[in-house]
Amino acid sequence: MSDDKPTPGAPVEEPVGEPVAEEPPVDDVVGSARESLADAEAAGSPTPETVAPVAEPVVVEPVVVEPAAEPARVEPAAEPVMVESAPTEAAVPTEAYEATVIAPVVTASEPTGGAFGPQPIFVQAPEAPRPRGNRAAAGAIGLLAALSFGVLYLAVGVGLGLIDGSVTASSIGTALLAALSTWALWVPVVVFFIAFWLLGAIINRGRWAAWVIFGLIVGVAAYGGHLLGQLFQAPFWSLTAKEGAELVEGQLLAPLAIAAFIIGRELTIWFGSWVAARGKRMTELNVEARREYERTLEAGPQLHQY
Known part of the structure; x- marks a missing residue:
């Protein structure tokens, strides 16, 4: 065995690297701890048990911040419900509404697929009948009456x-x-026709009794037509006012004037019965x-197959 002691005069080898601190023995640490406790009790200072609560904040608090809590606030499962599921559910009523609105607009002449189901059929309501009048017929019959008046008046x-x-x-x-x-002939005829047609327009579809009663007005108009015809025949524009008045006075009770009244009255009665x-x-x-x-309205719309 070699001796660990260095020989005199031999070079001493220094250790390479940092010096290693020597650890105190365990018994020395335990003894120093006991002496510290004894000194603390003698001085009346709080024991380590009482100091321990003060050391609580020193305890590793980062452990309190639980990493699992933050992901819990943003739940991945909630996003599909709040963002994606709601629009998906709302899309169904929208499509149904569009189908409901668009379906009535499509007419039967525009065939479509079966997406909208049966197409509506539009039936035009019948129009109310317009009442038929009798005024035009009164005018046409009045022409025949005026022609008859002219023939009789001339005769x-x-x-x-x-x-x-x-x-x-x-x-x-x-x-x-x-x-x-x-x-003298045509003025009474024209006046008679106008009076007859106006009376027919007023009576329209009235009864014959109205023509019998108001035919007197047409007779008076024919009488006035005779007087007016005599003024035109003069002619009145070449007469003075006095001469025109004398002419009218001379025709007031003239036989032809009275005949015009009677003919106009009787023709109105008989042609009025036709109207x-x-x-x-x-x-x-x-x-x-x-x-x-x-x-037709009570029966409602009817569908006919051809």
Whole structure:
């Protein structure tokens, strides 16, 4: 065995690296701790047990901050419910609403797929019948009445001429042709027609009794037409006021003026009966059309297959 002691005069080897501190023995540490406790008791200082609570804040507090708590606040499972699931659920009512709104707009003439189901069928409601009037017919019948008035009025005038000698049997044709181009004939005829047509427009589909009663007005109009025709025949624009008044006074009770009143009154009664008969027929047709319209509404729309 070699001796560990260095030989005199030999070089001493220094240890390489940092010097290692020698650890005190365990017995020395325990003894120093006991001496510290004894000194603390003798001096009345708090024991290590009482000091321990002060050391609690020194305890490793970072352990209190639990790392698992922060991820718990942002729950991955909640995101699909709050963000994705809600829009997915709301999309279904939106599509259904769009289908409900769009479906009635599509007409039967525009075929579509089966996404909207059965298509609505639009049925046009029947229009209410317009009542038929009788005014146009009164005007047409009034033309025939005016023509009859002109023939009778001219015949009476020629007859009165034969009576007073102003017209002879050989000159009847000439007198008739001459009268056809005079104001004295056509003014009463035009006035009679206007009065007859206005009365027909007022009575319309009225009864014949209305024509019998108010036919007197047409007779008065025909009488006034005779007086106006005499003024046009004069002619009135070449007469003075006094001469015009004398002409009217001379025709007030003239036989032809009275004949114009009677002819106008009687023709209104008889041609008015024709207008009233047609008006009655129009009333019946209007009632029947109204009943048919009401029956159609009560029956409702009908689908016919061809």
